[in-house]
Amino acid sequence: QVQLQESGPGLVKPSQTLSLICTVSGGSITSGGYYWTWIRQHPGKGLEWIGNINYSGSTNSNPSLKSRLTMSVDTSQNQFSVNLTSVTAADTAIYYCARDYGRGRLIDLWGQGTLVTVSS
Amino acid sequence: DIVLTQTPLSSPVTLGQPASISCRSSQSLVHSDGNTYLTWLQQRPGQPPRILIYKVSHRFSGVPDRFSGSGAGTDFTLKISRVEAEDVGIYYCMQATQFPPLTFGGGTKVEIK
Numbered sequence: 001q002v003q004l005q006e007s008g009p010g011l012v013k014p015s016q017t018l019s020l021i022c023t024v025s026g027g028s029i030t031s032g033g034y035y036w037t038w039i040r041q042h043p044g045k046g047l048e049w050i051g052n053i054n055y056s057g058s059t060n061s062n063p064s065l066k067s068r069l070t071m072s073v074d075t076s077q078n079q080f081s082v083n084l085t086s087v088t089a090a091d092t093a094i095y096y097c098a099r100d101y102g103r104g105r106l107i108d109l110w111g112q113g114t115l116v117t118v119s120s
Numbered sequence: 121d122i123v124l125t126q127t128p129l130s131s132p133v134t135l136g137q138p139a140s141i142s143c144r145s146s147q148s149l150v151h152s153d154g155n156t157y158l159t160w161l162q163q164r165p166g167q168p169p170r171i172l173i174y175k176v177s178h179r180f181s182g183v184p185d186r187f188s189g190s191g192a193g194t195d196f197t198l199k200i201s202r203v204e205a206e207d208v209g210i211y212y213c214m215q216a217t218q219f220p221p222l223t224f225g226g227g228t229k230v231e232i233k
Contacts, residue, residue, distance in 0.1 A: 047161075047169065047212060049222035062221040096168055104216030105157050108180065110168040 002027040004097050004111035012091075012118050018084040022097030022111060029078045030055040035100040036073065036080040037107060040093040048093075052100055053080055060103070087118045122147050122218050126211075126225035132233045139200040141228045143213035148193050150217070157216035160189055160198045163227075164209040172211075173198065200230070208232060 008020035022036065029036065038050035051061035053071040061069050070083040084091060095116055099109040123146040133139045149156045160173040171180045173189035176196060186201040200207055213225040 046226050047214075047224040049220075049224070051220070060220045064221070103157075103219045104214070104222040105159075106171070106174050107159070107214075108171055110170065113168050 002099070002109060004099065004109060006095060006097050006111045006114040008095075008114060008116070010115060010117060012087055012116060013120050014088055014118055015086055018087050018091060018116055018118070019081065020095055020097075020114065020116070021079050021081045024078045024080075029073065029080065030075055033102070035060070035102055037098040037100045037104075038071070038082045039096045039098055039107075039110075041096070041113070042090075042093045049104070050082065050084075050095075052104075089118050092116065092118045121221060122149070122215050122223050124213050124215060124223055124225035126213060126228045128228060129226075130229045130231065132231050133200075133203045134233050135205065136202050139203050139207075139230055141198045141211050141213075141230075143191075143196045143198070143225050145194040145196070145215060147218070149196075149215050150193065156192065157219075158189075158191070158196050159214045159216065160187075161212045161214060161224075162207075162209055163212065164206075167209075169212065203230070203232070205232065 003025045005023045012018045035052040035054050037052040053059045068085045073080040094113040096113045097111045098107050100107045125144045127142045156176050158176050161169040163169040172183050177189045188199050210227045210229050212227050
């Protein structure tokens, strides 16, 4: 069955760029018309939607992060990615990738999550 | 953005007894297409969230029937008819009616007494 796996540095310095990749296995990133999603969870806190992207590159972003956010998709590698610039300690969180049937109406599959700490 | 307020923050429950979680929205979650995009998620300790209920009351595939969702407009409820040990975790409501962004409730912790 389809699985999602996040990867990327666990430690990022303040003011630098956080970059994560989500690899989709067991199915094609281009099938099903899904939107591929990023959600984060600050330590011990609730959930925050970051944004999503479909296989053709159409995106939706959280307005609170939009100025610092870039998302992309690599269909040849069956991966999608997120870049968040000018990070601060407030960006320390577990970052999850997930699969969304569209506009957040059915997010049915999640990766295990990866902890990113912003610290010098 | 739509604000979702969950109560209680914590719910200690005896095994086999029911539990109920409330989610109140700052605005109606009825979409112009007639649907209400309110989802319930479960996050067990150390695990990612998983979907339980979508569109208020539709149980996702594989979810036990002791979980049920109800509500309309701005007030929604998740009920567990008989709590089992594996139900321990944090439960979140999430709205997708006014998108973007998706927004989440603050979470309700279900624990065993």
